[in-house]
Amino acid sequence: MKHRPAQVRPGRRRILKQAASVGVLAATMPHLLYAQGDDLAPYRSAKVNWKQVEGESISVAVIPASYFDNLGTLLPQFEALTGIKVRIEKVPPGQIRQKAILDLSSKTGTYSTHAADPMYYPLYVANKWVEPLDKYLHDATLTDKAWFNYDDIHKAWRDADSVDGKPYGIPYDGEVTVQVYRKDLYDAKGLKPAETYEELLSNAKALNDPANRVHGLALRGFSGAGQNMYIYPSIFRGFGGGWFKGKDVVVNSPEAVAALQWYVDALTNYAPPAVRNWNWPDIADAFSQGTVATYIDAHSSAAVLNNPEKSKVIGKIGFARWPKGPNGKRVTSIWNWGFPINASLTEKQKKATWLFIAWATSAETQARTSWKFSGPAKRSGLNRVSSWKSPEFAAAMGGAGVNFIPAALESLEQDTDVEWRPRVPQWPAIGETMATAIQSALVGQKKPKEALDEAQARIQQILKG
Amino acid sequence: MGVSVPRPGDTLARQERRFALALLAPALLVLLLTTTAPLFYLAWTSLQRIDLGMPWLSGFAGLDNYSKMGADPRFWNSLWLTFVYTGSTVVLQVVIGLSLALLVLQIPRGQGVLRVAAILPIVLAPVVVGLFWRTLVLSPEFGLVDLVTRALGLGSHNWLGDPQLALISVIAIHTWQWTPFAFLVLLATLATLPPDVYEAARLDRASAWQRFIHITLPLARPAIMMVVILRMMTALSAFAAIFAATGGGPGSATEILNLYAYRTSFTELNLGYGAALAMVLLALTLVISYFMFRLRRAR
Numbered sequence: 001m002k003h004r005p006a007q008v009r010p011g012r013r014r015i016l017k018q019a020a021s022v023g024v025l026a027a028t029m030p031h032l033l034y035a036q037g038d039d040l041a042p043y044r045s046a047k048v049n050w051k052q053v054e055g056e057s058i059s060v061a062v063i064p065a066s067y068f069d070n071l072g073t074l075l076p077q078f079e080a081l082t083g084i085k086v087r088i089e090k091v092p093p094g095q096i097r098q099k100a101i102l103d104l105s106s107k108t109g110t111y112s113t114h115a116a117d118p119m120y121y122p123l124y125v126a127n128k129w130v131e132p133l134d135k136y137l138h139d140a141t142l143t144d145k146a147w148f149n150y151d152d153i154h155k156a157w158r159d160a161d162s163v164d165g166k167p168y169g170i171p172y173d174g175e176v177t178v179q180v181y182r183k184d185l186y187d188a189k190g191l192k193p194a195e196t197y198e199e200l201l202s203n204a205k206a207l208n209d210p211a212n213r214v215h216g217l218a219l220r221g222f223s224g225a226g227q228n229m230y231i232y233p234s235i236f237r238g239f240g241g242g243w244f245k246g247k248d249v250v251v252n253s254p255e256a257v258a259a260l261q262w263y264v265d266a267l268t269n270y271a272p273p274a275v276r277n278w279n280w281p282d283i284a285d286a287f288s289q290g291t292v293a294t295y296i297d298a299h300s301s302a303a304v305l306n307n308p309e310k311s312k313v314i315g316k317i318g319f320a321r322w323p324k325g326p327n328g329k330r331v332t333s334i335w336n337w338g339f340p341i342n343a344s345l346t347e348k349q350k351k352a353t354w355l356f357i358a359w360a361t362s363a364e365t366q367a368r369t370s371w372k373f374s375g376p377a378k379r380s381g382l383n384r385v386s387s388w389k390s391p392e393f394a395a396a397m398g399g400a401g402v403n404f405i406p407a408a409l410e411s412l413e414q415d416t417d418v419e420w421r422p423r424v425p426q427w428p429a430i431g432e433t434m435a436t437a438i439q440s441a442l443v444g445q446k447k448p449k450e451a452l453d454e455a456q457a458r459i460q461q462i463l464k465g
Numbered sequence: 466m467g468v469s470v471p472r473p474g475d476t477l478a479r480q481e482r483r484f485a486l487a488l489l490a491p492a493l494l495v496l497l498l499t500t501t502a503p504l505f506y507l508a509w510t511s512l513q514r515i516d517l518g519m520p521w522l523s524g525f526a527g528l529d530n531y532s533k534m535g536a537d538p539r540f541w542n543s544l545w546l547t548f549v550y551t552g553s554t555v556v557l558q559v560v561i562g563l564s565l566a567l568l569v570l571q572i573p574r575g576q577g578v579l580r581v582a583a584i585l586p587i588v589l590a591p592v593v594v595g596l597f598w599r600t601l602v603l604s605p606e607f608g609l610v611d612l613v614t615r616a617l618g619l620g621s622h623n624w625l626g627d628p629q630l631a632l633i634s635v636i637a638i639h640t641w642q643w644t645p646f647a648f649l650v651l652l653a654t655l656a657t658l659p660p661d662v663y664e665a666a667r668l669d670r671a672s673a674w675q676r677f678i679h680i681t682l683p684l685a686r687p688a689i690m691m692v693v694i695l696r697m698m699t700a701l702s703a704f705a706a707i708f709a710a711t712g713g714g715p716g717s718a719t720e721i722l723n724l725y726a727y728r729t730s731f732t733e734l735n736l737g738y739g740a741a742l743a744m745v746l747l748a749l750t751l752v753i754s755y756f757m758f759r760l761r762r763a764r
Contacts, residue, residue: 223716273621274623276715425518425520429734440718443716445628446716
């Protein structure tokens with residue numbers, strides 16, 4: 001009797017651990033191992049002592065995604081290079097923020113680092129949960145600046161993982177939202193990928209044919225800070241909206257209402273009816289089944305579209321940048337998964353964690369998880385400008401579709417906007433409030449103005465506390 | 466436990482009581498630590514201002530979290546939804562469960578099979594039920610319900626995407642899962658009702674309806690009340706199925722108090738206010754259960 005409640009937890013935890021280690025095992029299956037796995041020369045050319053904290057062990061929380069699986073398969077190389085043991089735990093994307101916050105706020109140091117949502121850095125920093133990384137970047141014993149070349153990482157992502165100019169996370173993988181369209185359908189009607197929001201709608205209108213199960217347009221409609229509040233900010237900024245009036249967050253400006261109205265109309269008129277419950281995998285699935293003519297979402301969803309087992313549209317896919325909003329701006333996401341350092345670790349563990357981060361985000365590892373990777377899934381969210389411009393990357397991504405790399409790279413370089421979403425410590429509450437408001441407008445429960453006015457009232461309450 | 470040396474003046478009964486207490490102590494202690502202590506911690510948290518988004522404001526807040534609810538439309542909305550959800554699911558479960566039980570009693574054979582079939586939804590985890598309904602039953606175009614409504618010419622509907630339909634849908638999900646419980650309890654009760662009373666009534670020419678109103682209902686009343694109390698407590702604290710099916714959405718259309726407390730604490734990271742909401746739900750459940758038990762004893 002006494003033991004029953006006490007046993008439940010370790011039992012479950014053990015199962016989780018076992019599950020995690022099975023995952024790692026599966027990920028390190030020999031046939032997936034990088035062919036020249038023992039070639040560590042590119043890392044050893046860095047003027048740092050990789051073995052300085054040999055024998056430490058760290059744990060890393062990531063989401064189950066191929067771009068992290070690829071990194072997992074390279075861990076034996078990292079362990080050979082540094083003598084640091086790494087345990088990877090896979091946490092579903094819907095839970096990783098909560099798990100990380102639980103760990104960080106209770107200072108248990110369970111995760112030395114985790115795949116962090118860029119919008120959460122202000123919260124982490126306000127609570128002093130993560131280390132400022134400038135001191136690691138500037139410490140010659142820890143970082144060979146010339147070798148690591150921090151400035152080679154996309155500026156938008158560096159900025160997104162920084163607070164007040166100080167880096168708190170190093171981007172590992174990321175994405176930009178782009179237009180994905182059916183080239184064959186567009187060509188048949190002589191359409192061009194949209195340059196403006198109106199063209200996006202007129203293209204959708206021209207191709208919308210629900211009777212034959214082809215819908216003109218799809219955008220994420222599911223409620224969530226990472227779902228509808230991932231698409232809406234781009235539209236909002238394209239309509240010329242700004243999140244701040246002085247120091248206050250304002251979400252019910254006339255631009256905001258117009259943007260939400262546009263979003264509602266676009267989905268109501270041209271999207272599959274279920275789109276209000278759809279996240280990106282649902283949209284990518286529908287597109288790969290040929291029932292959606294255009295969507296705007298992460299460039300990395302191309303991997304789903306080109307899966308020969310599922311997709312019926314391989315070879316018919318085109319990519320283009322976001323169309324311009326009424327204010328002439330194209331606004332794409334600045335989403336990336338970065339790695340921060342948990343502030344409640346010991347100094348030695350922090351160094352070990354930094355070495356892991358430096359290794360994972362280095363140009364060499366980026367290449368080894370992408371075009372040099374021997375498995376089928378080549379990563380497309382590389383963190384470095386030089387990688388994006390390399391011919392090897394172009395060759396590896398060649399089959400993704402028409403204009404894939406130019407569309408994504410131009411978006412990365414020109415259309416990103418750090419003020420895409422309001423970067424404040426209260427973001428989790430604001431993001432959730434906005435997601436709820438947007439959804440109530442999308443499903444017709446409330447008018448856009450009414451939904452945003454209510455969100456504004458609530459956000460004011462949240463901010464004053 | 467060491468050997469207890471009998472002290473002078475101890476009766477055997479007292480020794481035994483002490484021994485029993487010693488045996489129970491570990492279990493009680495664990496219970497205290499795992500259920501009561503967190504409850505007090507929750508109450509304490511509800512008096513604090515703990516908002517991880519604004520750590521600089523943390524501190525003791527007294528009853529601020531509670532007074533804030535008065536002006537919080539989402540709180541009132543969730544409270545209203547809690548009552549709607551609880552009331553409708555309990556009534557539906559009892560009515561459908563009782564009707565099914567009466568119907569099945571008329572079946573001479575095969576009751577055992579029906580009883581086993583009825584248990585199936587109960588043993589499913591509510592999360593599984595929520596996901597199952599969301600993906601297989603209620604999804605537009607592919608879902609079972611949509612197939613039926615389209616076949617009947619009622620058209621395709623976004624069952625979980627439309628605010629009103631979503632509320633009806635989560636009520637249907639809960640009713641589907643838990644009606645069998647009411648059914649089984651009431652079936653067992655009805656089967657034990659004394660046949661001689663009915664025989665006497667029949668001799669007095671009481672109609673079937675009169676027999677139901679004046680005999681069956683009063684005799685089954687204790688069982689019905691028990692079902693109502695138990696189901697009410699479950700419905701008030703329902704979470705997993707709604708969380709899996711709609712997440713409280715669309716908007717806040719299915720956000721009962723429990724989900725609102727969860728969202729506030731773990732999505733918006735306002736732990737103090739979330740704890741206060743949970744305390745309100747706890748108080749509500751206690752008060753309602755207290756009155757239901759009194760109602761049960763009355764008469």
